[in-house]
Amino acid sequence: MGTVTKLSWRVEGMDCASCVAKVTRAIERLPGVTEVEVNLMAERLSASLATGGTTAEAVVKQVEILGYTATALTGPAPAPSPPAHDHAHHDHDHDHDHDHDHAPHAHGQHDDSPADAEKPWWATGKAKLVWLLGGLVLGAYALSLLLPKNLTYPLFLAATLVALVPFGRRALALARVGSPFSIETLMVTAAAGATVIGAAEEAAVVVLLFAVGELLENVAAGRARAGIRALASLMPRVALRLGADGVSETIPADRLAIGDLVLIRPGDRVPCDGVIEDGTSALDESPVTGESIPIARGPGEPVVAGSINADGALRVRVARAATDNTIARIIRMVEDATASRAPTQRFIERFSEYWTPGAMVVALLVILVPPFALGWDWWTSLYRGLAVLLIACPCALVISVPAAMASGLSAGARRGLLVKGGAALEQLGAARTVAFDKTGTLTDGKPRVTEVLAAPGYSAESVLALAAGVEQGSAHPLAKAILAEVLARGIAVPAAEGQAAIPGQAVLATIAGQRISIGSPRHAAEAGVTLGNLAPDLARLEGEGKTVAIALIDGALLGLIALRDEPRADARDGVAALAALGIRSVMLTGDNQRTGTAIAESLCLEVKAELRPDDKLREIARLRAQGPVVMVGDGINDAPALAAASVGVAMGGGTDVALETADAAVLKDRVTGVADLVSLSRATMTNVKQNVAVAVGLKAVFLVTTLAGITGLWPAILADTGATVLVTLNALRLLRWVPR
CATH class of the missing domain: 3.30.70.100 (Alpha-Beta Plaits)
Known part of the structure; x- marks a missing residue:
């Protein structure tokens, strides 16, 4: 093979x-x-x-x-x-x-x-053809006011032939490669037929309007691409690379390599994705994520390409090559998303495959039947049959959906809302329920240790030290909080081996020959551990809305570690915005029922607590049985639930997982962004429905007026060209969409 x-x-x-x-x-x-x-x-x-x-x-x-x-x-x-x-x-x-x-x-x-x-x-090849045809047609009409028809008719004929040569060659080429029923075939057939029956004036107008329609499509496509290319303008042309001697040199930003050290001065735009090695500054990430408030960053923290350094000088180590930085990946995602067809678009495309040959059959019947059934003369039936051919052009209908989808996807990307394709964009607006993960999604994801209670025979410091030994190396927010507390107290972290995890329940490791586990109260209960005199403290801490991790040593109680993860500042507003859109919100969390209820009540949403990963999947399946479900998570530990939902939305300021795990991503890391995604989807689908109504409605009106003899050839092509113009302009309105 x-x-x-x-x-x-x-x-x-x-x-x-x-x-x-x-x-x-x-x-x-x-x-x-x-x-x-x-x-x-x-x-x-x-x-x-x-x-x-x-x-x-x-x-x-x-x-x-x-x-x-x-x-x-x-x-x-x-x-x-x-x-x-x-x-x-x-x-x-x-x-x-x-x-x-x-x-x-x-x-x-x-x-x-x-x-x-x-x-x-106006200087492209298509535009030049329009100017040439327009000049010929207008000149012929001007001369027809002064000269007899037999002298001006050749001018109209010349204008028709000028257009029919390139359009006709294209129609033949398309027929040879498998597209015999193209828009070009319909237009060329109708225009050629019109010249045969002596209607060259109308044929000239037909080809002129067709050329204008193609030019407008070209302009519209250019505008849509410009919306995507505007993202590329966020990247600076040059960067200041620091050598080993500390001397900077100016190089093109696209020549930066992983590991290079870059100097970013106040007011400079960040030329790479990287990590700050030296310096502290506020970074304006609004061009990339839509987050309007500058964010303070210091050593060890990431920076995103395209953001603006507000005040302090920074030295940044490049973490990604230019072809893989955040801006490049966003552009790539948007381009790929526009190629992903929504269900509505696929239906329209399948429908149009049958529409055109069907329309040719109808046009043929209009030519052949009325002379016998209705007494029309052959000239009238041929003329009206040709007009029906022009009305049948499916261009406006075919472009109605992708034009709106492309504009919607571009508008979202420019505001920190990434959607990976038309299918996801269409589904978002149809959602009945939005399911939120808690930690890192509805909450800041940066919990801190508030209280440590040791079992008899142990100290708070020993509980923290052993817990930190088990958690070291973990990226989980609770693990980071424990490690941060140990660092703040100056406690030494013991070496651990045999680290393992029970998903959604606990992490385990062996320290100094003893098996240590840090897990949920549910895990401790299932292990048969009794809390003794610490049981009332567990109830009190959970009642205060805190997350409690239970530390065990060789199967016995070691202590309790209480952590608090505050809700995001905009979480309540985000849930309220979804409610205003008629969407139910529910929080799915592995935390205990009391903690989950405390957080949920403060945010005014439902809660399902003490869920393991497989429990979350079952809950998503149950919600999907009631209608489309959007799952919102941090893109790290929620991948199964994100994949199981109708649409998975990741929140995570441009991280790899946020960009690649789910169907959509909210780069500005705000809960209100979920409602913005739904609003964008609904605005896009409204635009699609308007476009389809315009495309089909105009054709229906002109079909009736053509068969009734009220309108002729050039209004017939205007039904398609006009519809294409209206549909395109309506779709471009979405580029100005802003979240409410």
Whole structure:
């Protein structure tokens, strides 16, 4: 069996979902080509090529036959820079040398060239075609006021032919690669038919409006991509790298390597993801996470690329390469998300596959039946049949959903709300219940030790020391709190071995030959441990809303460690915002019932406490039986529940897990962000419904008026072009969406 190589190309000239479908269908027909993926926003084509089958050059040729421009993407690409129209920040290292010599783009069908990406919209190839056709049509109409029709008719005919040559070549190319029922086929057939029956004036207007519609789609796609590229502008062009001698040198930010030391002066934008080695400052992370309040950072704390250093000088050690920093990953996520189709979009695309051939059959019936059944003359039936063909163009309908989804995803990303695709975006708005984890989600995730009670024969210091020995190396918030308390008291931490964990219950280790475990009261009860005179203290501490960890030594009671994790400042507002949207909130926690109830009552939400990880999964399944469920967690220990929910939302200021574990992420780390995600979803789906209504409604109106003889050819194409314009403009409104 031959090997398979995954390759990628940059494809320029695509401006709508129809373009994506055409390229996908054409490449899938090539022998030995599998796993074809076309991303409109990233302008990227990926496919797997089997050895001995289709070559990379053949793929490029097939794309160019359709009228687009394909360029191979190879090797690790630099991080995105603000002025470049380049989405090649992905790592396309395929261990092959694809040095292709591409022939000039001479097809002309799509009126695009690589240089057009850098031009303003009015100077592109599509715009020039519109200006040429517009000049011919307007000139012909002006002369028709002065000259007889037989002298001006050739001008209208010339305008029609100027457009039909490139559009006709594209229609033929599409038919050869598996798309015979394309929008180009419908338009060319209708315009050619109009010239045959002597309606060249209307045919000229038809092709002009079609060209205008394509230009507007191109502008809209450019605006959507600009929304994503605006994220790239958050990265500075240069960075100050410090050498071993402490002398700084200015280098391009995309040349920073892991381990480099960078100087970030007050007012500078952070050029990398890294960790502070020296200095303290307030960092404005609002450009990345949407968090409006600057956050104080000091040695050992992380910094995020794109944030702004407010006051103090910082020395930062680079933790990620430029192609993998937070900004690059966010851009990559948004681009990939726009390629993930929502259920509504998939339905519309399947529907449009049957719509176009069905419409051609209807148009044929309009031409053939009325002369016999209704007494129409053949000229009238042919004219109206051609108009029906134009009305049947599915462009506005096909673009209605992805245009809104792309705008919604981009608007969210610019406000610290990341959604990984249309399916998740659609599901968020339909949620009936939001389930929250407690620690690190509804609470700050930074508990502190408030009280240590030792069993008879032990001291508080010995309880803390042994607990710290078991917990050392753990990233759990409770473990960090115990270790911080030990450090603050200056207690030595003993060495531990054989560390293990019982998920959701306890951690264990052996210290000086004794088995130590730190776990929940439930774990202690299941182990048969009695608390003796500390039992009333456990009830008191839990009643105060504190989390209590019980330390055991060789199966006997060692002591109690009480910790408090305060609710986030905006947690109550976040739950209230969801309630205002008609969504029920419930907290799922492994903590004890009293602690969970105390926190839940303060936030006005329901609670399910003392849940192990498998209990959380069962609870999510029970809630899903009642309707779509959103699970919100910190993205670290909630992965199973996040995956089990209809939509998993991670809260975690740009961490790896927050970006990669769940279906969506709230980068600004605020509970109110969950309600913002739901609002964004509902605004997007409202926009989708409006778009579909406009696209179908206009066609229905013009279909009736055409069959009634009220409107003709050019209003028919206006039904599609006009709908495309309205749908696109409506979708672009979402780019201005702001959370309430």
